Structure formats: structure tokens, C-alpha cells
Amino acid sequence: MSEFKAQLLQYQNFLHQIRDFFYSRGVTEVKTAALLSNPVSDVYIDSICATVNREIGELKSLYLHTSPEIEMKKLLARGSGDIYQICSVYRDNEQGNQNFNEFTMLEYYRLDFDIHKLIDEITELLVKLGWRHNIRRISYNEAFIKYAGIDILQADFDSLKSIAKSHGLSTEFDWIEDLQMLLFIHLIEPQIKNYSACFVYDYPKQQSALAQIDSQVAKRFELYLNGVEIANGYQELQSAKDYRHRFSNELAKRKQLSKSISSIDEQFLLELKEGLPFCSGVAIGIERLFSSIGL
Numbered sequence: 647m648s649e650f651k652a653q654l655l656q657y658q659n660f661l662h663q664i665r666d667f668f669y670s671r672g673v674t675e676v677k678t679a680a681l682l683s684n685p686v687s688d689v690y691i692d693s694i695c696a697t698v699n700r701e702i703g704e705l706k707s708l709y710l711h712t713s714p715e716i717e718m719k720k721l722l723a724r725g726s727g728d729i730y731q732i733c734s735v736y737r738d739n740e741q742g743n744q745n746f747n748e749f750t751m752l753e754y755y756r757l758d759f760d761i762h763k764l765i766d767e768i769t770e771l772l773v774k775l776g777w778r779h780n781i782r783r784i785s786y787n788e789a790f791i792k793y794a795g796i797d798i799l800q801a802d803f804d805s806l807k808s809i810a811k812s813h814g815l816s817t818e819f820d821w822i823e824d825l826q827m828l829l830f831i832h833l834i835e836p837q838i839k840n841y842s843a844c845f846v847y848d849y850p851k852q853q854s855a856l857a858q859i860d861s862q863v864a865k866r867f868e869l870y871l872n873g874v875e876i877a878n879g880y881q882e883l884q885s886a887k888d889y890r891h892r893f894s895n896e897l898a899k900r901k902q903l904s905k906s907i908s909s910i911d912e913q914f915l916l917e918l919k920e921g922l923p924f925c926s927g928v929a930i931g932i933e934r935l936f937s938s939i940g941l
Contacts, residue, residue, distance in 0.1 A: 657936060664771070676721060680733065680734070680735075681710065682717070683911070689905075692737060719922060723917045729754065752932050764928060765867060768845075786863075794809075796833075798826060799862045845869050845870075856882065866881070884923070889918065
């Protein structure tokens with residue numbers, strides 16, 4: 647057997663184990679549309695636009711999904727129960743050794759799970775896939791206090807600018823969350839690389855994205871394997887009102903950065919008229935996970 651064939655079979659088995667894991671737990675595999683009417687609203691993720699039906703006189707712009715999140719949440723609102731999906735996703739303006747315009751994502755949602763219960767389950771998935779190293783958990787604030795002596799939840803914008811300046815880092819930011827992320831990259835991520843696997847949870851509320859907020863923290867987490875970010879998970883917002891507010895804030899920031907903007911996905915908000923069931927969800931980069939498991 648050729649080495650290439652062996653690699654293909656290894657990847658096939660990897661995907662089979664993931665599907666078997668969810669099948670054994672009663673989580674339903676779904677497939678949602680990849681071409682959407684609305685681009686992503688996330689400030690720092692860009693959609694790829696596809697022009698269709700030009701030659702039949704029905705010219706229309708659609709957008710390749712950057713994740714299946716919104717479409718899967720529509721299913722949750724309709725009563726799908728626990729669901730997962732493995733699919734290709736597409737993002738514009740990506741570059742670097744770990745960033746690509748197209749990659750494979752595992753996204754899944756578990757009803758009645760908070761982020762810590764979801765972290766427990768992801769840990770069990772890692773073990774099933776062959777992970778044999780220790781797995782650490784640390785809160786975002788605990789990491790900053792331990793490795794940088796900074797109480798990141800209490801530090802204001804000006805104090806963080808002073809800290810960044812003392813490390814020779816840029817202070818040219820409009821929003822505190824960007825400075826928090828810069829300091830995390832330079833002061834914390836090098837320390838996380840010392841752990842084979844590490845969940846970082848309870849991010850500052852300014853980095854909430856689409857996660858629930860509890861006091862000063864956003865109920866979200868990221869997973870790092872061998873120093874590489876593998877997964878990003880939330881304890882999900884539930885009400886259409888909260889989603890509208892978050893989308894509006896993101897689009898306003900995109901506009902301030904002279905990025906392309908679009909209208910809010912009103913169909914999604916309509917689907918949430920009864921609210922999203924309490925759940926937590928996570929997006930996992932399949933290629934990154936596969937590469938890390940093999941290390």
C-alpha cells in the first residue's frame with residue numbers, strides 16, 4: 647500500500663470515528679445550505695461572494711458560508727434536538743500557515759449543555775480519536791494573572807495600552823477587545839504552547855461574539871492543541887433580540903473599518919420567535935484536529 651493511500655484511509659477512519667461518537671450519543675448528522683443570502687456579520691471574518699444565474703437573466707449574489715452556525719441554529723429553533731455537521735467552509739482574506747480560504751469544519755450543538763459540560767464531551771471525543779496527553783483547563787483571566795500579572799477583567803483600555811506599550815506592541819486600536827486579543831497572542835499563547843492540550847474559557851465580555859454574558863465574562867471557550875487553536879465554543883444566545891443587538895454591533899464595527907456590510911438576516915431572527923433552546927455549540931477545525939491528533 648502506498649503512503650498516500652495509507653493517509654487517505656487514516657483520514658477516512660478519523661471521520662468514521664467522529665461520526666460513530668455522535669451516533670452512539672444520539673446526535674443527528676445534518677446538512678445545511680452552503681450558499682446563503684447574507685454574508686457573515688463577524689467583524690474579522692469575510693465571506694466569499696458568488697454571482698449566480700447570470701446567463702439566464704436572474705443575476706444574484708450569494709455568499710459561501712463561513713460556518714454552518716446560522717443555518718444549524720434555524721434547525722435547533724425548529725426542534726431538531728442535538729445536531730452536528732461536517733462540511734467545507736469558505737473565508738475570504740485568509741493567509742498564513744494555519745489559515746485557508748477553504749477548510750473542513752465540525753460544528754455541533756448540545757441541548758441543556760453549558761460550556762463546561764461541552765468541554766467534558768469534547769475531551770471524551772479527543773480520547774476516542776487517540777489523544778493520550780494531559781488536557782488542561784484555565785480561565786482567560788486566570789491565564790493573564792498567572793502568566794502576565796494582569797487582571798484582564800478589571801483592566802481598562804488606558805491601562806492595557808500602557809501594558810502593550812511596555813512590551814513594544816501597538817496601541818492603535820479602537821476597541822478594548824482588540825487590545826485584549828493582542829496581549830493574549832503575545833503574552834499568553836506562548837505559555838499555552840507548553841501544554842499539549844488546553845481549554846481557555848470565560849473570555850472577557852467584550853469578546854462575547856454570540857455567546858451568553860454572565861457579569862464580566864462571556865461564556866465561551868477555545869481549545870488549543872500543541873499551541874494551535876482548534877475549536878471555538880459558546881454557551882449560545884437564545885433570544886432574537888439579543889442576536890439582533892450583537893449583529894448590529896458587529897455590522898457597525900465593520901462599517902467603521904470600511905469593510906463590506908449587509909442587512910441582518912431577518913429570516914433567522916424570525917425563526918427565533920420562540921427562542922433558541924438552551925444549548926452550547928462548538929466549531930472545530932477538522933484538518934487542524936487531524937494533524938494534532940497525529941503528533
